[in-house]
Amino acid sequence: MTCSRRLFLVGSATTFAGAFLAACGQAPNDEVAKTEVPVGSAVILDRVIIAQPTEGNFVAYSAQCPHQASKITVVKGDVVRCTKHGSEFSIVDGSVLQGPAVNPMMELKLVDEGDTVAAATS
16 A cells, blocks of 8 residues: 555644644643642642642742752642652741752732632743
8 A cells, every 4th residue: 555645744733633622732731720729738739739738828929849840749738849849848938948959939929809719920
């Protein structure tokens, strides 16, 4: 069987589109229902951390560790931890509780949308 130019282009486009969709996946989700954020703790989303240090008080931080830009992946009570090198941060003010990080987490603007909160990442 021979491959015509048209068949080749259609096959190439289909392969590219499949690879593109697989690589891109879904858009990052940086919004969460307020009820999903525990008081005195936080949730880690795709690119941000949304915390509720005290009831009704929400804050947002970048989920990127300021030490070497790895993703912060662990929440334990009012502390978040980057497992790459062990840095720990307070959800109250983003301050470093344990290094090697020396800079606090980057605070982001919080967008209150009624029942949900989101971080402005741009």
